[in-house]
Amino acid sequence: MKEIQQFFIRNFIAVPVSFGSWLYLLFGIGMNIFPATGLFIVLYLGSSFSIKQIQLSSNLKQLGMTRSEYKHIKNQLTSARFKVKQLNSFYGKVRSVQAFRQLHEINTISRKILGIVKTNPKKFYYVEKFFYAHLDSAVELTSKYSMLVNQPLKDKDLKITLQNTRETLVDVNKQLEQDLRNVLSSDLEKLQMEIDFVGVTMNRDKPVLEMKGDKYNDRK
Template sequence: MKAILELIIRLLITIPSMVIIWFLVYFSTNHLFFATSVSSLIAGLFIYQCTKWVRTGQFIKQQKISRKEYRFILKNLKEAKYKIRRLQKTFFSIRDIRTFKLYYDINKIVRKIYSLIQKEPRRFYLAESFFYVHLNSMVELSEKFSLLNAQPVKNKEIIQNIDETRHTLKELTHEIEKDLYSMLKRDIDDLHFELEYAKHSIDQNRPLTREERRKKK
C-alpha cells in the first residue's frame, strides 16, 4: 500500500511537470512536436528519479539510518522475499489439519516480520537471527518435509523423519515468535508506560469515595 501511495505521489509531481515543460519547449522551438515530446519525456524521467531520490531520503532520515544501511536492508528483504515464496510453495503439499495449522502460523509470523521491516527498516537489526538463521532453516526443513510427506508409500524411517521435521518446525516457530517479540519489545514497553501513566492520571482525577473522605478527616 505504501509503495502504491509513493508511486502516485511521484506521478502527481512528474506528469504536471511534463505537461508544463512540453508547452514551454513547444512554443520556444517553433512548434517542433517530436523534439518537444522527446525533451518533455527526458525531463519527466529526470523529475521522477529526483522525486524518488528525495522521498527515499526523507524516509531514510525518518528511520535514522544511512543510505548504505538502507540498501543493505533492502538487499536482505529481497533475498527474504524469495525464501518466503519457497516456503509458501510447500503449503500445497499439506494433507492433514495439524500440519496445516502449523504452516498457517509460520506464514502469518513470517509475513508480519517482513512487513514490519518494510515499513520500518531500522527494526531489521532487532531480527537479524530471523534473516540469517531461522528463515533459512525453516525453508530447508519445509521443503524436505514436503518432499517426504508427498511420497505415496511411507516406511517407518520416512514416517519418523516426517515427525521429527514437524517437531523441529514447531521449535523454529517458537524461535521466530521470539524474533517478532524482540522487534516489538520497545513498543510493548512504551505501551506499558503509557498505560501506567493513564491509570495514574485517572486515579488522580477520580472523586474520593466516602471511606476515603472519612480517612482524610
C-alpha cells in the same frame, strides 16, 4: 502506505512540470513534436528520480539510517519475500491437517514480521536471526518434509525421519513466534508506558473520595 503517498506526490510535481515544458517546446519555440516528446520523457524521468531521492533522504533522516543500511534491509526484505513464496508452494504437498496448520502459522508469522520491518526498517535489527537463519530453516525443513511425505514407500527409517522433521518444525515455529515478540517488544514497552502514564494522570486528577459522615470543614 507512505510509499504510495510519496509516489502520488512525485507525479503531482513531475507531470505538470514536464507537460508544461513540453507545451513550451512545441508552441513557445516551435520544436518538432518528436524531439519535444523525447525531452518530455527525459524531464519527467529526471524530475521524478530527483524528487524520489529527496524523499528517500528525508525518510532516512527520520529513521536515523544510512543509505547502505536501508539498501541492505530492502535487499533482505526482497529475499525473505521470495522465501515466503516458496513456503506458499508447499501447501498442496503436505498431507495432514496438522502439517497444513503448522505451515499456515509459519507463513502468517513470517508475513507479519515482513510487514512490520517494511513499515519500520529499524525493526530489522530486532529480528536479524529471522532473516539470516530462522526463515531459511523453515523453508528447508518444510521442503524436506513435503518431499519425504510424498514418497510411496514408508519404511521405519523414513517414518522416523518424518517424525524428527515434524518435531524440528515445531521448534522452528516457536523461534518464529519469539522473533515476532522481539519485533513487537519496543512497541509493547511504549504502549505499556503510555498506559502507565494515563493511569497515573487519571489517579492524580481523581478527587479524593470522602468517607461517609465526613464534613467539608471539620473546624465547624
